[in-house]
Amino acid sequence: MSVLSVRDLVVEYRGDGVNRVVDGVSFDIAAGKTVAVVGESGSGKSTISQAVMGLLGKSAVIDGGQIVFTDPADNAQMDLAALPRDGEEMRRIRGNRIAMIFQEPMTSLSPLHTIGDQIGEAGRLHSGMDKDEARAATQEMLALVQFPDPKRAVDQYPFELSGGLRQRAMIAMAMMCRPALLIADEPTTALDVTIQAEILKLLRDVQGELGMSILLITHDFGVVANVADEVVVIYQGRVMERGSSQTIFGNPSHPYLKALLHAVPTFDMDERLEPIRPIKPSLEAFGAPCQVVRGEPLVRVDNLSKRFHLKKGGLFGKPNVLTAVDQVSFDVMGGECLGLVGESGSGKTTVALSILRAHLPSDGTISIRGGDGEWHDVSALEGEALLAYRRRMQLVFQDPFSSLNPRMSINEIIREPLTIHGIGTMDERDAKVRELMGLVGLDPKFLRRYPHSLSGGQRQRVGIARALALRPDVLVCDEPVSALDVSVQAQVLNLLADLRDELGLTYLFVSHNLAVVDYLADRIAVMCRGRLVELGPTRDVIDNAQHPYTKALLAAVPDANLDRPLDFDKLSAGRVSRPSEWPEPYRLPPGATPVMVKVSEGHFVCRPGDAPQLKDAA
Amino acid sequence: MLPYVLRRTAGMVPTLLIISFLIFLIIELPPGDYLSNQIEQLRAQGEAASVAKLEFLRQEFALDRPFFERYAVWLGAWPGPNGFDGLIQGNWGWSFEFEKPVGEVVSGTLLLTVVLNFATILFVYIVSFPIGIYSATRQYSWGDYGFTFVGYLGLATPNFLLGLILLFLMNEYFGVSVGGLMAPQFIGEPMSLDKFLSILSHLIVPTLVIGTAGTAAMIRRLRANLLDELHRQYVTTARAKGLSERKVVLKYPLRMALNPFIADIGNLIPSLVSGSVIVSVVLNLPTVGPILLAALQSQDQYLAGFILLFVAVLTLIGMLVSDLLLAVLDPRIRLGKQAAA
Numbered sequence: 016m017s018v019l020s021v022r023d024l025v026v027e028y029r030g031d032g033v034n035r036v037v038d039g040v041s042f043d044i045a046a047g048k049t050v051a052v053v054g055e056s057g058s059g060k061s062t063i064s065q066a067v068m069g070l071l072g073k074s075a076v077i078d079g080g081q082i083v084f085t086d087p088a089d090n091a092q093m094d095l096a097a098l099p100r101d102g103e104e105m106r107r108i109r110g111n112r113i114a115m116i117f118q119e120p121m122t123s124l125s126p127l128h129t130i131g132d133q134i135g136e137a138g139r140l141h142s143g144m145d146k147d148e149a150r151a152a153t154q155e156m157l158a159l160v161q162f163p164d165p166k167r168a169v170d171q172y173p174f175e176l177s178g179g180l181r182q183r184a185m186i187a188m189a190m191m192c193r194p195a196l197l198i199a200d201e202p203t204t205a206l207d208v209t210i211q212a213e214i215l216k217l218l219r220d221v222q223g224e225l226g227m228s229i230l231l232i233t234h235d236f237g238v239v240a241n242v243a244d245e246v247v248v249i250y251q252g253r254v255m256e257r258g259s260s261q262t263i264f265g266n267p268s269h270p271y272l273k274a275l276l277h278a279v280p281t282f283d284m285d286e287r288l289e290p291i292r293p294i295k296p297s298l299e300a301f302g303a304p305c306q307v308v309r310g311e312p313l314v315r316v317d318n319l320s321k322r323f324h325l326k327k328g329g330l331f332g333k334p335n336v337l338t339a340v341d342q343v344s345f346d347v348m349g350g351e352c353l354g355l356v357g358e359s360g361s362g363k364t365t366v367a368l369s370i371l372r373a374h375l376p377s378d379g380t381i382s383i384r385g386g387d388g389e390w391h392d393v394s395a396l397e398g399e400a401l402l403a404y405r406r407r408m409q410l411v412f413q414d415p416f417s418s419l420n421p422r423m424s425i426n427e428i429i430r431e432p433l434t435i436h437g438i439g440t441m442d443e444r445d446a447k448v449r450e451l452m453g454l455v456g457l458d459p460k461f462l463r464r465y466p467h468s469l470s471g472g473q474r475q476r477v478g479i480a481r482a483l484a485l486r487p488d489v490l491v492c493d494e495p496v497s498a499l500d501v502s503v504q505a506q507v508l509n510l511l512a513d514l515r516d517e518l519g520l521t522y523l524f525v526s527h528n529l530a531v532v533d534y535l536a537d538r539i540a541v542m543c544r545g546r547l548v549e550l551g552p553t554r555d556v557i558d559n560a561q562h563p564y565t566k567a568l569l570a571a572v573p574d575a576n577l578d579r580p581l582d583f584d585k586l587s588a589g590r591v592s593r594p595s596e597w598p599e600p601y602r603l604p605p606g607a608t609p610v611m612v613k614v615s616e617g618h619f620v621c622r623p624g625d626a627p628q629l630k631d632a633a
Numbered sequence: 634m635l636p637y638v639l640r641r642t643a644g645m646v647p648t649l650l651i652i653s654f655l656i657f658l659i660i661e662l663p664p665g666d667y668l669s670n671q672i673e674q675l676r677a678q679g680e681a682a683s684v685a686k687l688e689f690l691r692q693e694f695a696l697d698r699p700f701f702e703r704y705a706v707w708l709g710a711w712p713g714p715n716g717f718d719g720l721i722q723g724n725w726g727w728s729f730e731f732e733k734p735v736g737e738v739v740s741g742t743l744l745l746t747v748v749l750n751f752a753t754i755l756f757v758y759i760v761s762f763p764i765g766i767y768s769a770t771r772q773y774s775w776g777d778y779g780f781t782f783v784g785y786l787g788l789a790t791p792n793f794l795l796g797l798i799l800l801f802l803m804n805e806y807f808g809v810s811v812g813g814l815m816a817p818q819f820i821g822e823p824m825s826l827d828k829f830l831s832i833l834s835h836l837i838v839p840t841l842v843i844g845t846a847g848t849a850a851m852i853r854r855l856r857a858n859l860l861d862e863l864h865r866q867y868v869t870t871a872r873a874k875g876l877s878e879r880k881v882v883l884k885y886p887l888r889m890a891l892n893p894f895i896a897d898i899g900n901l902i903p904s905l906v907s908g909s910v911i912v913s914v915v916l917n918l919p920t921v922g923p924i925l926l927a928a929l930q931s932q933d934q935y936l937a938g939f940i941l942l943f944v945a946v947l948t949l950i951g952m953l954v955s956d957l958l959l960a961v962l963d964p965r966i967r968l969g970k971q972a973a974a
Contacts, residue, residue, distance in 0.1 A: 068873055101878050110875030122866040125885050126965055137874045172964045188874070 017043040018087060018196050018228045019067065024080035024096065026062050026071065026252075036062045038252040039080070042245075044196065046087050049222070049229040051243035053236065053275075055500040056471070059252040060232050064198045067230070068115055069100040086112055087195050111141035114189035118201035120181035124173040130184045131169030137191040156187040159224070160217060178359075179210035186217065193225050200232045207358040207527060209591065212571040215242055216583040234500060236279050237530075237573030240264060241581050248272050264577045278505035279575050280534040282557060287512075288505035288534065294456030294476075296510055301454055304519040305488045306386065307349035313521055314347040314370060314489060315390065318379035321365050339365040341545040342379070342609055347489070352515055352522040354536030354553070356529055356568065358592060362545040363525050367491045370523060371408055372396070383407070406436060409482035413494035415474035419466040425452075425477055426462040432484040451480040455510060472503030476510065483514075489521045490514075496531060508534055529572050533557055538617070541565045544594050546609050548601075551618030561620040563601055567591040600624020638957065645949045652945045653720070653938075657704045660934045660941075666696050667729040667932045694727065694935075707935065720942070726935030730928065735939045739921060743943070745814055746920040749843075750909075752836055754901060756844040757851055758894075765855030769863060770882055772856075784849035793915040796842040800916065809834050812917035839916055843909045851894075858893060862886035888962075895959050899952030903944050 026037035036059040044050045054060040065071045067082055082095040098105045114137075117123040124133060134156060135149030144152060150169060157165035160183040173181055182202065189197055199218065203211035219242060222229055233239060239246055239260070246263040248255045248271070256269040267273050277289040307313055321340040340362040347353050357363045368374050370381055372393055381393040383404065396404050409432075412418035419428055429451050433444045452459045455476040466474055475495060482490055492511065496504040512535055514520050526532050532539055532553075539556040541549040541564065549562040560566045573581055594603035600622045603609060611619040665673075668691050675683050691697050695706045695713045705711030707726065709719025718724050725735040764784075768777040803809040810816045814835050819828040862868065863886050871881045910922035921940055928937035960967045 070869060070872060106875045106877060108875070110873055115873040117866060117870065119866055123870045125867040125871070125889070127888050127963060128885075129964075133870075136871075136876070140875055172968065174965055175968065185870070188870075 016046055016085065016087070018046050018085055019044040019230065020081075020083040020085070021063070021067070022081040022083065024063065024066060024082060025078040026059070026066055027076050027078045028072075028074050029076055030074045035078075036075075036252050037066070040247075040249065040252070040254050041080075042247045042254070042257060044228045044230055045244075046195075046228055047222070047226050048244045049231055049242050050245045050247060051231040051233060051239040052247045052249055053233060053239055054249035055234060055275075055502055057251075058249045060249050061200055062252075063249075064115070064200050064230065064232050067095060067198060068109055068113060069095065069098065069105045070115075071100065084108065084113065084196070088112075107141070110137050110189075110194075111192045112194050113196045113198065114192070114194040115198040115200065116182070116185045116189050116202050118204050120178050120185055120205065123185060124181060126172065126174055129170050129172055130176070131171075134184065134188040134191055137188060141192045152191065153187070156190055157184070159190065159221065160184070160187045162187075178206055179213065182206060182210075182214055183217065186214075186221065190221060190225065194227055196228045196230060197222075198230045198232070201234070202231070203238060204233070204235070208529070208571040208573075209358060209567060211238070212573070212581055212583070215573070215581065218242065219583070235573070236276065236501070236575035240575050240577055241573045248275070260577060264575070275502065276575065278502045280505070280508065280530045281574055281576065282530060282533055282572075284534065288509055290505040290509060291502040292506065294506055294510065296456040296513060297453040298513060298517045300450035301483065301514075301518050302486070304517070305350070305486075305521070307488050307519060307521060309348075309350035309519065311349050311384075312346040313349040313384055314523075315382045315384075316343060316345050316347075316366070316370065316379070317382070319343045319366065319369060319376050319381060320378035321362075321369055321374055322377045338545050340369065343542070343545075343547045344379075344611075345540055345547060345550055347521060347523055348538075349488075350515070350519045350521055351537040352511075352524050352535050354532035354539040355523060355525045355542060356527065356532050356539055357542035358527060358568075360544070361542040361592075363542050364493055365545075366542070367410075367493055367523055367525050370489075371410055371491055372401075372404070402436065406485040407488045409485060409487040409490055411475075411478050411482050411490060411492040411495045414498050415471050415478055416466075416498070418478055419474055421466055424463055424465055425469070428466070428477060429462075429481050429484055432481060436485060438485070447484065451484055454483060454514075455480045470503070471499050472506055475499060475503075475507055479507075479510065479514075487520075489523065491523045491525070493525045494527070495524075497526065497528065504531070511535060529557070529568055530574075541568065543592055546594060546603060546621060547611070548609075548621045549619070550611065551614070551620075555615060555618040559614070559618070561614055561618075561622075563597050564591055637960075638953075641953055641956065645953070648949060649942075649945065653708060653942055654704060656938050656941045656945070657707060657934075660929070660932075660937055661700065661703075663932060665932070666934060668694075668696060670932065671729075690729075707938065720939075725939045728928070728933055728936040730931050730933040730936065735936050738936060739924065739940065739943075742919050742921045742924060745918075746922070749814075749836065749839055749918070749920060750902070752840045753843045753847070753909075756840050757847045760844070761848045761851035761855060765852045766859065766882065766887065768852065768856045769859035770878070772860060777856075780852065784852050787845040787849040790845070792842050792846060792909075792912050795845065796838060796912055796916050799838045799841060803834075803838055807834070809838075814839075814918055839909075839912065839918055842912055842916070854893070855890060858890035859886055862889045865889075892959065892963060895955050895962065898955040898958070899948055899950075902947045902951045 020043045022041050024037055024040045025035065028034040028036055040063060042050060052060045052063060062071070062075065066077060071077070077096045080096060083092055084095050085092045093104070095105070095108070124130065131150060131153050135144070135153040138144040138149040138152050153169055154165045157168050162168045162180065162183060173184070176184065202218070203214050206214060215238065218229065231239070231243060243260050245257070245259050247257045248263070248269070250271050255271045256263065256267065263272065267276060274289065274291045278291055280288060319340055320338065320342055323337045323339055324335070343366060355363045355366060365374065369376055375394050382390045383393055385391050391400070393404065423431070426448055429448045430444055433439060433447060438444070439447060448462065449459050452462065457473060457476055457480070461469065461473070466477070469477065495511070496507050499507060508531065511522065515522060522535070524532060524536055536553050538551060539553050540547055541556065541562065543564045549556055549560065549565045556565065557569065560569055570582060570585055595605060597603060601624065603621065603623055607623055609621045610623040612622040614620055668687050672684055672687050675687070693714055695703055698706070702711060706713040707719050709717055709721035709724070713719070728735050728738045731738045764780050768780050771777055800811050804811050815828060815831040819831050822828055865886065868881060868886050871885050876884070909920065910926050912918070913920045913922045925937060925940045928940065
């Protein structure tokens with residue numbers, strides 16, 4: 016018996032013209048099962064979930080089809096597509112029999128109400144609980160989603176909780192009335208991998224306990240492979256392929272699905288990613304490759320520490336200091352891609368920004384080897400020397416939407432670095448901008464357009480073109496693909512790989528996604544809580560991880576492969592990112608000096624417990 | 634919380650000192666003072682006897698002393714002709730124009746000013762909130778357009794003109810006497826039910842007139858604030874819980890949209906005192922605005938200085954109140970410090 020049965024659903028947005036976003040979609044969700052709806056952004060997958068919940072916007076119209084919901088409690092059937100969206104019947108189902116959790120745990124809870132208030136509200140509304148009953152039920156639910164201290168959490172506000180805990184609170188809210196169906200719209204996309212694994216485990220546990228069905232909306236095949244019983248692949252509002260996970264992963268038949276699966280970076284892949292829409296960069300437009308000595312150190316980070324002073328702790332209290340980076344040392348070799356990996360708050364972005372001299376180090380030095388082979392201390396650079404350094408170091412940002420000025424045309428955006436550094440005449444700059452567009456595989460006709468009319472992937476390529484305008488030696492990429500769809504991600508990753516191979520560019524590639532780093536990086540540096548914990552050639556770090564934190568990170572990456580499911584039992588509930596709780600000899604109490612111990616050639620791990628024979632040879 | 638209130642209150646003292654100095658400096662910027670202007674006038678008319686009396690008054694009020702000394706005497710931080718006798722000691726000064734102590738001149742009008750302004754603020758909030766919420770939740774509906782149009786009319790109409798029209802209408806159809814804050818026969822009478830009702834009926838027009846512009850502005854602001862909040866994710870969460878639209882809006886986005894209005898309480902006070910001067914003159918309202926205007930024109934400095942300082946005190950108290958309210962209503966402000974740690 017199916018809890019939800021979607022039949023030939025058609026949803027149109029009627030604003031300036033009619034836009035059919037969901038076009039004849041059908042699927043069923045059986046009781047107690049998980050169905051994943053997979054697709055790129057803009058495929059209409061979120062619109063389907065909104066249609067089920069009656070949360071479609073005003074301009075959206077259900078133009079055909081049925082959404083039949085059968086409540087397993089009393090076998091009552093109703094067509095949700097036919098109910099008025101804000102009518103009483105719909106509201107009685109919403110949050111009661113069908114509940115939903117969202118992508119952004121940071122913004123999906125009201126910051127002004129305690130989480131107890133927000134969670135208990137559903138119980139007061141649907142189950143007629145009074146204040147005390149709701150409070151007790153809320154605590155029970157918080158315990159179910161494994162909140163560390165449910166009694167205290169009831170009176171806490173969302174901003175006092177971490178992202179993972181907020182998502183747990185969201186799940187508790189959805190579970191409050193023990194719904195028959197849970198809709199999870201990208202529930203783990205905004206979370207770190209280790210937390211993502213925990214939330215996936217939690218969803219599975221809760222499902223087992225309450226016996227509900229789950230409709231999972233996601234773009235991540237790794238997540239799908241680990242939780243879904245059935246998969247529906249959506250492209251431009253239509254179902255491309257539908258079937259059990261075994262069929263979808265074992266024997267995909269539709270070309271779109273095959274292409275999508277090929278575009279996902281996984282561990283140990285030797286072949287090149289195949290983007291769904293390949294681009295043709297004209298790499299010769301860069302001119303002569305970078306003049307750096309390959310394999311020789313180019314940037315040296317020596318014992319770098321960065322402390323931030325937070326809000327003063329009152330008149331006499333001591334100032335609140337956050338050590339974002341703590342005694343980190345490594346070299347970036349010429350022509351290599353060094354992947355810098357860690358969870359949010361690990362200090363990886365601070366390191367990257369320090370190298371760009373956006374921050375001055377609190378301790379330690381960053382130096383760069385000049386064309387003359389001499390080392391220059393970056394924080395001592397001034398005037399013309401600093402400008403020259405800026406030309407050698409460029410940044411590609413994470414968010415392609417906010418990193419381009421919406422009031423500048425693409426031409427102005429790519430041209431700006433040339434203008435700032437006074438390079439070339441007007442005509443030369445024009446020509447250069449056109450070359451750069453070709454270099455990233457963009458049609459020069461985009462030059463007159465503004466960022467809002469470009470897709471995420473196109474914008475990110477504009478960002479790369481802008482970074483390449485000054486012919487830098489080093490490109491610092493701060494999570495350059497984390498905001499992009501898998502298909503576009505492959506496009507950008509291939510572009511970056513080509514640029515490095517052909518032009519001898521050096522990358523510092525900051526990412527939380529080990530599979531992406533694995534695809535691109537020659538060496539990997541793993542950071543946790545401001546410390547560097549492991550550093551080595553990519554294959555050594557991935558296949559022969561030493562540090563417990565690295566191992567945990569690797570174990571938490573969901574693989575789009577049914578044969579390698581996540582080992583949920585091994586998850587350690589966040590303890591793994593606390594240096595003082597690592598087992599000996601890795602334990603690193605606050606204030607201790609991290610000591611890098613050599614494992615094999617070029618592979619070092621932070622193991623202060625062992626006798627420090629070798630001190631940070633990296 | 635208590636240490637915070639005490640710290641903020643203590644912080645008001647230096648602020649007030651600086652404000653009082655600035656007020657005094659600006660009032661004294663035009664050459665001469667009330668008395669020396671009178672003396673000039675009398676000299677021109679050849680009345681030497683009165684001149685002697687005014688010269689005596691100048692000494693009496695320390696107007697013959699240097700600037701900083703005059704300021705300190707006014708403040709009560711420096712011995713004047715009668716020892717320490719200034720604002721600190723509770724002597725609000727002397728009005729030359731009215732030939733009465735400042736306290737007596739303003740005591741009646743201040744109360745009425747506060748009553749009128751309070752009524753206006755209440756009117757603004759009561760009218761603009763429902764309309765603002767309606768306009769935001771039904772954006773681009775006929776109702777929204779209608780209120781927007783009326784609101785712009787309210788913004789664009791000169792207040793005194795509206796006042797005159799309303800006065801005429803009230804007199805024509807309801808028999809309310811023109812101008813003033815009560816019917817003429819009650820002036821000077823002790824408070825009675827009839828007098829109270831008369832005051833109430835006379836409050837209607839000034840409240841409407843002073844309030845309309847503020848209401849229109851407030852509707853636009855609330856609508857804009859609320860529109861920003863209505864598309865936030867947490868609103869969808871609340872809807873997904875099954876709350877009715879009405880409960881959703883009132884509990885979540887409205888509360889978020891309120892912050893700017895609470896933060897505004899302190900700023901409202903000075904604009905309400907000084908912003909309604911023209912209306913008060915036109916409607917013949919005995920509020921403090923016209924008195925302040927006259928005092929500034931005739932360089933009746935202690936009167937003007939006291940009124941300005943009074944407004945400053947009200948503003949500072951308003952700011953304190955709005956900060957405390959914000960902390961009570963917004964846990965992020967109350968707990969933000971600990972959360973950041």
